[in-house]
Amino acid sequence: MTDIHPFYLSAAGELHTLVPDSAFQFGVLETMRAGHGKIPLWEFHRARLQRSASLPSEDLNAVSASLEQVTSRTQNWPEGARVRLRYGVLQDTGTDKPVWDLRVEPLEKASPWTNGVLLGLCGTRLTGDATRSPFAPGTRSLGGGSEHAELYGCKLLVRDVYTRAAAEWPARATTGEPLLEPVLLEPNGAVIEGIRSNLLLRIGSDWVTPRLDQFGVRGVMLRWLAGQVEISEDTLYPSDLAKADELAICNSVRGVIPARLLASTPEVLQMDSQIQSPVRPGRATSVLQALISEELW
Known part of the structure; x- marks a missing residue:
């Protein structure tokens, strides 16, 4: 089987890496599970994201489109994927316009949570x-x-x-x-x-x-x-x-x-x-x- 590697998406497209959380002045976070061509709890994550940050429609639509790409690319990952969505304002950029990005990584074959x-x-x-x-x-x-x-x-x-x-x-x-x-x-x-x-x-x-x-x-x-x-x-x-x-x-x-x-x-x-x-x-x-x-x- 082909090796599965994490990947990163943002409004600028696919990235090689992401800035650390400390690069943000403030922001919110949604951590989701993807698998079998879906993010089963996305409607609940989306509702909390909107309540937390009131995303403008263009940002929410862009995030949703990227998550469709995520579900397509991870649908055959055997254990599914962990998807980490950040939405916030970066430090030292001279603007208060929020940015967003996604980190997508495979879940482990043997979950560390198996033993409770x-x-x-x-x-x-x-x-x-x-x-x-x-x-x-x-x-x-x-x-x-x-x-x-x-x-x-x-x-x-x-x-x-x-x-x-x-x-x-x-x-x-x-x-x-x-x-x-x-x-x-x-x-x-x-x-x-x-x-x-x-x-x-x-x-x-x-x-x-x-x-x-x-x-x-x-x-x-x-x-x-x-x-x-x-x-x-x-x-x-x-x-x-x-x-x-x-x-x-x-x-x-x-x-x-x-x-x-x-x-x-x-x-x-x-x-x-x-x-x-x-x-x-x-x-x-x-x-x-x-x-x-x-x-x-």
Whole structure:
């Protein structure tokens, strides 16, 4: 089989490389999955992109046309593709006109998420600014709360708080072991999200997810799932994670992944036997995974 290589697209056409995220003054991000000639959640990504950045029609049409090229070029990639769309304003260009680009790379034959994830609580606290639209007029002077709820829940290119949270836990790359997903709380201690995912708690016969009206990214996979099964939102704390009958995370590239809460701290993680064994999906989590396989990919 011919080797599969990443490729890069922008308004200027195909590129050999892309500038780093740090080259942007501000912007938003959409990370999508492509495969079998489609991007199954594009309508939800597009809706969040428009809510976050209010793209003019010419930009949105150009992005959509390039994504058609992406689906055509990746339709025979055996594991599908990860598509990273950036839309933002570059630094030091003398213009505030936003630009966009796409990074398209193959998904791994053996997913690093296969063995589930371990949830590690972070001391870094999530702020409303971390997911508030940088494009809305006067955004930086707005207070929190439902009055400006439409400005929140965006996925930003500037992800400093997530970088700091990730740095609290050691990187794990051991084959056969679960990945570690750092979990962010808001200033009052309520659980919000993983650094790459939304959280799902199975409590009795119900699925519950943390409230995302003032903090956290309103995930596309979470939105899709909420249209298929009943998922309620509530204020949740670490004790709720500990008591849940099942834990899972979800995102738009990996779907639903079973999770387990770590009792250890970063300092003693390497001595914790929990890190060795895979996290197996419970019955309710398996139902969600099957739904995604049947309906999306």
